[in-house]
Every structure is written in structure tokens, then in C-alpha cells.
Amino acid sequence: xxxxxxxxxxxxxxxxxxxxxxxASDRVEGTAVRRSEGKKIGTIERxxxxxxxxxxxxxxxxxxxxxxxxxxxxxxxxxxxQYSPALEAYEINLTDEELAKAPSYxxxxxxxxxxxxxxxxxxxxxxxxxxxxxY
Amino acid sequence: xxxxxxxxxxxxxxxxxxxxxxxASDRVEGTAVRRSEGKKIGTIERxxxxxxxxxxxxxxxxxxxxxxxxxxxxxxxxxxxQYSPALEAYEINLTDEELAKAPSYxxxxxxxxxxxxxxxxxxxxxxxxxxxxxY
Numbered sequence: 683x684x685x686x687x688x689x690x691x692x693x694x695x696x697x698x699x700x701x702x703x704x705x706a707s708d709r710v711e712g713t714a715v716r717r718s719e720g721k722k723i724g725t726i727e728r729x730x731x732x733x734x735x736x737x738x739x740x741x742x743x744x745x746x747x748x749x750x751x752x753x754x755x756x757x758x759x760x761x762x763x764q765y766s767p768a769l770e771a772y773e774i775n776l777t778d779e780e781l782a783k784a785p786s787y788x789x790x791x792x793x794x795x796x797x798x799x800x801x802x803x804x805x806x807x808x809x810x811x812x813x814x815x816x817y
Numbered sequence: 818x819x820x821x822x823x824x825x826x827x828x829x830x831x832x833x834x835x836x837x838x839x840x841a842s843d844r845v846e847g848t849a850v851r852r853s854e855g856k857k858i859g860t861i862e863r864x865x866x867x868x869x870x871x872x873x874x875x876x877x878x879x880x881x882x883x884x885x886x887x888x889x890x891x892x893x894x895x896x897x898x899q900y901s902p903a904l905e906a907y908e909i910n911l912t913d914e915e916l917a918k919a920p921s922y923x924x925x926x927x928x929x930x931x932x933x934x935x936x937x938x939x940x941x942x943x944x945x946x947x948x949x950x951x952y
Contacts, residue, residue, distance in 0.1 A: 703931045704874055707842040707864040729842035731864070736873045736895045736948070738866055739839055760871045796838045813871070 714771040715743055723781060726772065727755060730793060737813040740804070741772070742793060754786040757793055759810035849906040850878055850898075858916060861907065862890060865928060872948045875939070876907070877928060889921040892928055894945035
């Protein structure tokens, strides 16, 4: 348990080239979001970061006018966003109906609610654990 | 312990207006980094996010040519970045000498090391706990 101990780094030199585990915020911004079959449903506008914990809380999805949703932004729990190298996009299977019913806010408003009750609704809608440790 | 339990939201309606706890990634990007006395030492270029945990791992600092450091980027553990409303900047007290000696990489290279050994050096340099739970 000393600082010199290597116990905290058990597998550092196991793989010849470790998998990249970091991604740049400005690379995520602007990335497409698609269903598994390839249909584009939106674009990641930005990430919302919880200042206290340093966790990425949400990806904010914007839309190119589908379903009359051009004026809405959808906060999706980051834990539900999975990057697919095959699609070259984040993959999430939400139907048009599910997108239309999802918690959203006006695109010209800022999303910084700090409102656990509304945030809990988002996480329940997506069946995702909250980033602050509650469900 | 049921889903309907309100135990997970103990203080939701305590403050009339809860403090904002979320910040947008594209708002952090481009924000100045200053010492407590106000001297600007750099700008946050982007954030590096750990894909596995969803944690913000580093703020990447760029420089306007001070100390001949225009071609270098510095990854600073996110836990060391504290926003100061008074400074309208992230506040970190690093001397010119400390900045010159800090772990860095060439600005024209990508930072996605996935190399725990090099990352551990960064965290030790800044006296910050690693985002993957080791020191």
C-alpha cells in the first residue's frame, strides 16, 4: 500500500498495445447517432458534465427537423450511448415514437437543470442508472 | 428500497433553486485558465473522456506561445480544475517552471494514450487521484 507499490497497476504491460480508452469531447460533438440498421436519428450536440463528480451525465441530441423536432434537444444518459465503429456513429435503438415522447427541452434554452426530479425521469425513461448513484 | 421510494432524493425540494451542477462540454472548451492573482496561463482546448467509466479524465491545456510552449498540450487531471466565477476562468496555481516541467505532448499529436503508466505520472505530478481509482 505504499506509493511505490505496483499493485495498483496489475495489467499495465500485459497487452502489447492497450486499447484506447480516452476520447476527446470535441470529437464526440457533431458525431451522428444511428439505429443499428444504420438510420440516422440525430447528432450529438454537446455533452453535459456533472461538475461535482466529473462524470459525463448526458449526451445532448439534436435533430435535423425529423418529426418536427428541429427545435428540441434530447438529453440522453451517457451510459446509453455506445459507439459503433461499423456505423461510425453512436448506436441507440429508439423508434420515432420513443424519440417523440422522450424528455426534451427547447433548443434555444440551456440545459443545466440541476433538478434531480426531472433528471430522474430521464434516467427512468432510458432505463439507465443515474450518474449520482440512485436509480 | 423500491423504485417508488423517495429515499434516493432526500433534498430535492430543500433549496428554492438548486445550484447548477451540469456544465456543457462546448462551454468548457475555450475557457481560460488563470492563476489566483489573475494571470492567464492557458486555455482549455478540450476534455478527454474515459469511455469505459464516463469520467472526464483530463482537461487539455493549450498555450499562446508562452515559454515557447505553443506547440505543446498539457493534460491536467480534471479533478484539479476548479472554476472561479470571480476570475471567469478555471483556477490553477502552477508556476512557469511547473508548467514547463509538466507532462505534455506535441500539439499536432492526438492524446489517447490508454497508457496507465504515463497517466499515473500525470496524476502524481499534480497530486491528483486517478480517475480509475488508483493513486
